[in-house]
Amino acid sequence: MGMTMTQxxxxxxxxxxxxxxxxxxxxxxxxxxxxxxxxxxxxNEFDKAGFDKVACGARITLVMDHFTPNxxxxxxxxxxxxxxxxxxxxxxxxxxxxxMGIEHALIPEKGLIAPxxxxxxxxxxTCTYGALGAFSTGVxxxxxAAAMATxxxxxxxxxxxxxxxxGKKGKWVSGKDVILHLIGMIGxxxxxYQSLEFSGEGLSDLTMSDRLTISNMAIEAGAKxxxxxxxxxxxxxxxxxxxxxxxxxxxxxxxxxxxxxNLDLSKIxxxxxWPHLPEKTHPATEGSDIEIDQVVIGSCTNGNIExxxxxxxxxxxxxxxxxxxxxxxxxxxxxxxECIERGYTRIFVEAGCIVSTPTCGPCLGGHMGILCAGxxxxxxxxxxxxxRMGHVQSEIxxxxxxxxxxxxxxxxxxxxxxxxxx
Numbered sequence: 353m354g355m356t357m358t359q360x361x362x363x364x365x366x367x368x369x370x371x372x373x374x375x376x377x378x379x380x381x382x383x384x385x386x387x388x389x390x391x392x393x394x395x396n397e398f399d400k401a402g403f404d405k406v407a408c409g410a411r412i413t414l415v416m417d418h419f420t421p422n423x424x425x426x427x428x429x430x431x432x433x434x435x436x437x438x439x440x441x442x443x444x445x446x447x448x449x450x451x452m453g454i455e456h457a458l459i460p461e462k463g464l465i466a467p468x469x470x471x472x473x474x475x476x477x478t479c480t481y482g483a484l485g486a487f488s489t490g491v492x493x494x495x496x497a498a499a500m501a502t503x504x505x506x507x508x509x510x511x512x513x514x515x516x517x518x519g520k521k522g523k524w525v526s527g528k529d530v531i532l533h534l535i536g537m538i539g540x541x542x543x544x545y546q547s548l549e550f551s552g553e554g555l556s557d558l559t560m561s562d563r564l565t566i567s568n569m570a571i572e573a574g575a576k577x578x579x580x581x582x583x584x585x586x587x588x589x590x591x592x593x594x595x596x597x598x599x600x601x602x603x604x605x606x607x608x609x610x611x612x613x614n615l616d617l618s619k620i621x622x623x624x625x626w627p628h629l630p631e632k633t634h635p636a637t638e639g640s641d642i643e644i645d646q647v648v649i650g651s652c653t654n655g656n657i658e659x660x661x662x663x664x665x666x667x668x669x670x671x672x673x674x675x676x677x678x679x680x681x682x683x684x685x686x687x688x689x690e691c692i693e694r695g696y697t698r699i700f701v702e703a704g705c706i707v708s709t710p711t712c713g714p715c716l717g718g719h720m721g722i723l724c725a726g727x728x729x730x731x732x733x734x735x736x737x738x739x740r741m742g743h744v745q746s747e748i749x750x751x752x753x754x755x756x757x758x759x760x761x762x763x764x765x766x767x768x769x770x771x772x773x774x
Contacts, residue, residue, distance in 0.1 A: 358579055360602075362379055362470070364468070365379035372509060379470055380470070385412075385413050385455060386434075386474045390493045392430045392499065407499075413430075414443065414448065421709065447699045455562075460564065467485035467582045469652040473488070474495075475490055477652055479578050483578075494575060512610065519618035521593070527559075527562030527563060530566055531569040532751075534573065540572060550580045562724030563585075565619075572734060582601075593773075621637070628736055630735065642749070646728075647730050648681070648721055663754070667761070671704050671761070676763055678760045680705050723746035755772075758771040
């Protein structure tokens with residue numbers, strides 16, 4: 353029996369000719385990632401275990417993105433612990449205020465992960481890098497500590513669900529709509545500890561930004577990882593980003609899948625996930641009676657330049673509804689600068705929004721946009737669990753940047769065509 357993309361990558365990193373679903377393996381890692389919340393815990397465990405060196409400093413990346421610039425004393429202490437660790441082991445890839453971006457946008461942008469590589473991160477959305485044809489998944493901070501010391505970790509090889517993509521997206525439909533639609537189909541545990549593997553002729557209609565968003569939210573379907581077949585779009589994205597050699601892995605024609613899902617992109621509408629689960633999906637056109645208090649456009653899910661462009665197109669020459677708060681967060685310094693150069697920042701500010709430094713901030717209820725009881729937000733973030741962005745009696749509606757921008761203007765959940773006169 354053949355292997356899936358994920359199984360081939362894991363076999364190669366375990367030094368094995370083949371692996372099968374359910375098999376326990378020890379695999380070498382190309383990237384070990386932590387942030388200002390998870391890395392301090394890992395560092396404590398690293399020291400507690402008596403480790404006095406890291407396996408490979410070039411493969412460890414620490415990004416201070418969740419509570420930075422520091423929101424309080426505890427956040428400052430956590431970042432200081434990470435700075436001290438990075439200095440102790442001369443870590444090249446340490447990103448702090450001024451250099452840091454939201455980790456899952458920064459890592460691909462800087463070429464720190466490549467097709468065919470294996471990565472873990474002490475953050476559940478580490479599965480983002482499957483967009484590049486890499487195996488990447490989230491782990492706990494203790495696993496991160498051991499991986500920093502040894503350069504490897506244990507995995508149970510996942511079975512896989514094949515998502516066969518066909519057709520082309522309609523206007524205003526993006527990767528966010530695709531993944532929300534899929535989660536709505538299979539549920540938040542529909543791919544539990546499985547690999548979501550995307551392929552098919554529809555790949556050609558998905559930009560890298562679309563793919564990063566889709567892979568990022570594979571975890572919201574319970575998946576171990578999400579991964580895309582490597583094609584010309586992948587190769588073009590990697591040009592100039594990565595100076596080391598890499599090898600892409602294709603699934604075998606006789607690979608075994610637990611399930612095959614056929615997804616026609618042309619039939620996917622602009623989609624919104626109602627509270628309090630990403631699986632509670634509805635077409636955006638059904639939200640006209642839901643008034644909102646805040647819109648957030650950004651996060652590791654939707655903070656790329658393509659997301660900023662979609663928001664700018666809708667907000668240009670318009671103003672958000674009076675009394676509504678609009679918060680826009682470019683995901684990295686590079687994207688922030690590009691927003692300035694393209695004129696998006698002026699558009700956002702003139703529309704009545706504020707533009708934040710790159711930060712995870714409001715996504716996890718950290719800072720820069722906390723909700724109080726009874727408030728409703730349309731957000732391009734990835735989770736809408738109870739209390740995710742603040743008070744347990746607040747509500748989060750997950751949507752694409754286009755839907756979020758349109759909703760900011762009308763003050764209720766809106767399809768972009770409502771604003772654009774289409």
